Amino acid sequence: MARAKGVPVRQFVDEISGSFRKLVGVAGFSCDDFIRTTEARHKSAVLALWERLRSNNQIYLGHYAGFYSVRDETFYQERDLVDEICDPEGKFNEVISFVESGLRDLSISRSKKALLGIERTITLVHKECGGKIPEVEGMLQGEEAPIDYEAVLAQYVEYMVEYRFFEALKFVINLSSVANEYIARRAPWKLFKEDRKSAQAVVFKLLEYIRCIGIMLQPFVPDSASKILDQISLPVDKRTFGHFSEFHKSGTSLETPTPSSAG
Template sequence: MARPDRYYVTTPIYYVNDKPHIGHAYTTLACDVLARFLRLDGVDVHFLTGTDEHGQKVEKAAAVKGVAPQTFTDEVSQNFRTLAEVMNFSNDDFIRTTEPRHIKSAQAMWTRLVEKGAIYLGSYAGWYSVRDEAFYAEAELVNGKAPTGADVEWVEEPSYFFKLSAFEDKLLAYYDANPEFIGPRSRRNEVLSFVKGGLKDLSISRTSFKWGIPVPGDDKHIMYVWLDALVNYMTAVGFPDESDPKWSRWPANLHMVGKDIVRFHAVYWPAFLMAADLPLPDRVYAHGWWTNEGQKISKSLGNVIDPLKLVETYGLDPVRYFLLREVPFGNDGDFSHTQMIKRINTDLANDLGNLAQRVLSMIGKNCGGTVPQPGPFIEADHELLNSAKALRDSVRASFLEQSFHKGLEDIWNVVSAANRYVDEQAPWTLKKTDPARMATVLYVLADVVRVMGFLVQAIMPASGAKMLDQLVIAEDKRSFAHIDTALVPGTPLPAPQGVFPRYVAPEEGAAQ
């Protein structure tokens, strides 16, 4: 897939009624890895995350704590900033829907929709889930609850409506003309089925609570939290000031979301934008959910996975690697401590870590601690080097399709090939029989380790940096523009250090 010149990627803005969990970390991590990879690839990237701070659920959660909603959101929003720091996310902006820039933007969007004739005043009567901040038709209820399992309540109040029903055919035509607009395919099929089932006009204001953005010209109403929230993606790039240089970044290239909110992003959001005569994003990708050791994750079961504790236990880069490698991205996945340890000890310590350590140790021992001088390359050398150098393009293509697991699999296939090459070429034997050939083999391997270091920077930034430090690659020469610049023979190398230690579980009963 061709390298874009610019790329605007967003996470959903996270709802601040609770503390961050593994799902939040997972979504933002995928965006972070894509953003880091593309920046290394010379792309002008803008990466946005943030918090969604309005709505009845927040108002209720604040009341339970006995604090004002703004005080509550200030505290909980900070938890998401802390998560971003701990996980080493590289977002360029962090938006909060309580910020003046966003309130201005959301109200401008409302006014624009009114001017385009897409909003009218009526009254709403129907089922509403506070937890989901969503309205549900009678037919959607399952045993008296929302399809998500959330409780619903009957709501009757005056409401402004968005003419969603007018966009059914337009949306279907758009999906047909843009088959990659929704990914993966399973989510696309789900959205198509929903829209073909018929769209009703959408209630987009509330009067029964106050914590939200006032409707312009009618402050008895506040804006429906999802209309407010979705506009954040434009707020962050300057809307409504279309003369702002940042506005040239719109439309977004990718909205990354969880599968539970695909309807809002792939049906409501494009309809709002069509009605406002604004460009639509290129793609909405909805990934799956995690279970915990085979069980659905829920607070009532007490099995919520805290990403901060995972990092504390296993280290940051191994957690980042595991989350994107373990499960085909887009599918549901099961978190297992056994699998985490297996990935750390097999993929990281045994495969990549051992490759780097073995190669650099042999160079230190047999080549005077400097990059060896290679002789003529044979077919096996070319094959390994070429497979390593082809990775940048194949991994880019996978990541731009959100197939993060596939990109990582491709990298580790070359790591495995390099380990086989070590065994087949046996440089320890060549040391006695053909020292010049040994130098060539070690040079080829060192250069492959270098390419691996370049590529894993996006997934495991600290570990990639350590690998490149050991090959004395200057910090300003670590972008992909330099990935084809081979190692210079005679360069002195530092004594090798292990990058990926094995994980050894603490013995039960041992002093903590």
């Protein structure tokens, strides 16, 4: 590949390594260290280990049989092989059937209507609630009853612990769709003209949707999720799953809304 690009091998692999380093920032995570086998510190550590093993007569010539992985550049014994390569098992057949049925074009974007209206909701808070989360004691009932926090979190956690990350993310997106349907049905911008108390309860519930969705998005898009939670002024220490079922505090001032990838 380096020859095809007309560059030295070292330059080519340095560029590849640089791409992986950039992923750290793109993905929004941090690492304690980033080391390459070509670094002097790696070579010295390997040589030190080799010399220690050799001096203790733990390295010898012989024959070895096993499964060789070209990608990993190592041998594996049968006990090291993973049978559950596609877990859960039903997903294996599902993927096969999906491919065999013929591949079609897919959507890589969606209209803004399909996303949770964070900016719209916060704008409403500033326009009708003085920029603060409204007081709704005794008003969260009927359609404005709180979402079932425990059930929502339990389903999300189940997907995550079973490594069904796509389903976990789809679950969060579906919850966003439920919130969109709710705001369209209740139309708080109209309700404020007829019943301010009820409208405030609607806005409060929408902010709760945003809070829960923001918390669940953190493992997937940490930077964007952080911006979402910043916009509703949720304290950093309240952004854990341990605080998932706790209402956001009424009277909290919200910052002026800014466009986000989720709203």
